[in-house]
Amino acid sequence: MIIKILGSGCKKCVALGDNAKVAAASAGIDADIEKVTDIIAIAGYGIMSTPGLVINEKVVSSGRVLTPAEITPLLQEARP
Amino acid sequence: MQDVFIWLNDQLLRMQWLHDLVTWLVRDGFGLDTAGRIGGSVHFFIYDVIKIFILLSVLIFGISYVQSYFPPERTRRILGQRQGLWANTIAALLGTITPFCSCSSIPLFIGFTSAGLPLAVTFSFLISSPLVDLASVILLASIFNWSIALAYVGIGLVLAVLGGTLIGRLRLEDQVEDFVYQSPVSDHDNDGAISRGERLIYARDQVADIAGRVWLYVLIGVGIGAAIHNWIPENFISALLGQDKWWSVLVATVAGVPMYADIFGTLPIAEALVEKGVGLGTALTFMMAVTALSLPSMIMLKRVVKLPLLGVFVGIVTAGIILIGYIFNATAHLFV
Numbered sequence: 001m002i003i004k005i006l007g008s009g010c011k012k013c014v015a016l017g018d019n020a021k022v023a024a025a026s027a028g029i030d031a032d033i034e035k036v037t038d039i040i041a042i043a044g045y046g047i048m049s050t051p052g053l054v055i056n057e058k059v060v061s062s063g064r065v066l067t068p069a070e071i072t073p074l075l076q077e078a079r080p
Numbered sequence: 081m082q083d084v085f086i087w088l089n090d091q092l093l094r095m096q097w098l099h100d101l102v103t104w105l106v107r108d109g110f111g112l113d114t115a116g117r118i119g120g121s122v123h124f125f126i127y128d129v130i131k132i133f134i135l136l137s138v139l140i141f142g143i144s145y146v147q148s149y150f151p152p153e154r155t156r157r158i159l160g161q162r163q164g165l166w167a168n169t170i171a172a173l174l175g176t177i178t179p180f181c182s183c184s185s186i187p188l189f190i191g192f193t194s195a196g197l198p199l200a201v202t203f204s205f206l207i208s209s210p211l212v213d214l215a216s217v218i219l220l221a222s223i224f225n226w227s228i229a230l231a232y233v234g235i236g237l238v239l240a241v242l243g244g245t246l247i248g249r250l251r252l253e254d255q256v257e258d259f260v261y262q263s264p265v266s267d268h269d270n271d272g273a274i275s276r277g278e279r280l281i282y283a284r285d286q287v288a289d290i291a292g293r294v295w296l297y298v299l300i301g302v303g304i305g306a307a308i309h310n311w312i313p314e315n316f317i318s319a320l321l322g323q324d325k326w327w328s329v330l331v332a333t334v335a336g337v338p339m340y341a342d343i344f345g346t347l348p349i350a351e352a353l354v355e356k357g358v359g360l361g362t363a364l365t366f367m368m369a370v371t372a373l374s375l376p377s378m379i380m381l382k383r384v385v386k387l388p389l390l391g392v393f394v395g396i397v398t399a400g401i402i403l404i405g406y407i408f409n410a411t412a413h414l415f416v
Contacts (some may be wrong), residue, residue: 011289039186040383044259046266048152048191049184059266063151064274 001031001078006042006052006062009035013051016065020053023071029079093222095131102127121306128302128348135222136294136344137287139215144286146214147177148279156192159201165245168204172240175208176233185209186380193256193384194263200248207397208240211372216343223351227415231408232364239368239400246396247389255389297345305348314356323359323412329405332362333398336369340377346370360415361408368401 003020007013017033024031036042036054045054049063053071055078066074090096102123106112112119155174162170178184185206192202212233220229274282308317321328350363373394382390408415 012285039380040190040259043187043190044263046191046194046264048156048187050187062266 001029001075002056003031003033003075004036004054004057005033006036006045006047006054007050008037008039008042010050012065016051016053019066019068020071023068023075026068027072027075029075031075089221093218095127095134095222098131098134099127102130117310121310124306124309124352125302128305128351129298131222132219132298132302132344132348133291133295135219136215136291136298139218140287140290141283143177143214144283145279147286148274148282150174150177152178152188152191155205156195156197159192159197159205160195162201165241167198167201168241168244168248169237171201171204171244172208172212172237175205175240176212176214176237178205178209178213185377186384189381189384190260190263191265193260195265198248199253199256200244202244203247203393204240204244206393207243207372208237210342210377211240211368212236213343216347219343219347223347224354225415228360228364231415235404235407236368239397239404243396243400247392250392252389252392255386257384257386260384294342294344297341298348301341301345302348305352308349308352308356312356317353317356317358321353321358321362323357323362323409328359328362329365329402329409332366332405333369333402336366337373337394337398338375339370340374341370343367343371359409360412361405361410364408365401365405368404369398372397372401 001024003024005013005017005020007016013035017035020031020033024033036045042050042052045052045059047059047062051065052062053060053066053074055074058078060074060078103114106114106119106123106126110119110122112122114120114123155178158174159167159171178188188209189202189206192205193199217229217233220232319325321331346367350367353363353366354360378390378394381393385393
């Protein structure tokens with residue numbers, strides 16, 4: 001599973017990345033977490049506020065730092 | 081009743097108590113004469129820095145709380161339902177409660193344009209967003225007075241509405257980079273899911289985030305203000321920017337446009353300039369030029385629009401700012 005964190009390196013993006021890592025570990029999901037920092041690439045996902053969370057190329061959240069408990073169900077939903 | 085308002089205005093907004101406290105500190109604590117050069121600069125610096133940081137924290141907290149109800153997705157939906165001049169006006173108004181960072185302008189531009197909002201509306205929003213925000217109204221009222229603050233906001237909104245409309249009339253849709261129109265539109269919206277507690281936390285985080293980003297500009301701005309206030313000879317400033325000099329507004333614009341700072345860092349400079357006898361219009365022009373246009377924001381915009389459109393945008397905003405400067409200088413006696 002590929003998780004992408006959209007954000008130009010702000011503190012919130014780091015926090016969201018950390019929470020995604022925690023959520024993936026607790027759900028027992030093997031996930032690659034990538035950071036997308038280029039502002040044009042971020043806008044290419046159609047979001048207007050960061051940080052954004054993308055699971056398998058689908059935007060699931062923007063403008064908020066989700067907690068691990070909020071991310072876990074999103075990961076399970078995306079699990080093949 | 082009026083006395084109560086004046087007292088509240090002096091103590092809470094102008095922070096007379098802080099002024100007195102810093103006077104006491106500088107005079108009795110440091111043993112400096114506040115009427116002298118060094119004492120005066122030290123006083124200006126300490127008083128302005130503390131005052132700006134107190135106001136900045138309180139204001140950003142309040143505005144961010146309101147703003148949490150208007151995420152960009154919602155703003156875009158609201159704007160999509162309006163048409164003509166009305167849409168421009170709403171865009172300019174919504175621009176006053178957006179985050180202050182110019183780095184958010186690119187995702188907003190792409191998000192608005194790809195969703196089919198007209199360029200006129202998007203540009204009204206882009207002009208108003210850095211130029212006018214609710215925090216600047218209160219700060220202007222604190223440093224100058226209420227009529228100047230309201231006039232600044234009113235005229236800033238007019239500039240945003242007219243500037244955007246004019247850009248729309250020029251039919252420059254083909255001057256936007258192609259990939260912008262092809263960008264996907266994600267109508268992802270956390271709007272309903274946010275509790276009051278989360279809004280308060282969001283507002284608190286915004287204060288920390290913005291204070292962390294602007295503190296250096298505030299220190300530099302107040303430093304320059306203190307230098308103008310006490311070290312640069314008055315006749316030098318009035319020769320360059322004096323009220324009777326027709327070129328003063330142009331000099332202020334040329335100096336301000338490439339500079340990148342936010343309104344919090346720019347205000348102390350404008351304050352010191354006005355105290356030195358620079359015209360109100362000239363000082364406001366400088367503030368508008370610094371906040372509305374800057375080299376970093378132009379470089380960012382260049383990635384999504386072609387050069388002619390960028391040129392038109394910069395040209396219209398610059399011309400508007402210059403015009404506002406002359407109007408304010410001619411009518412300054414109404415505001416002071």
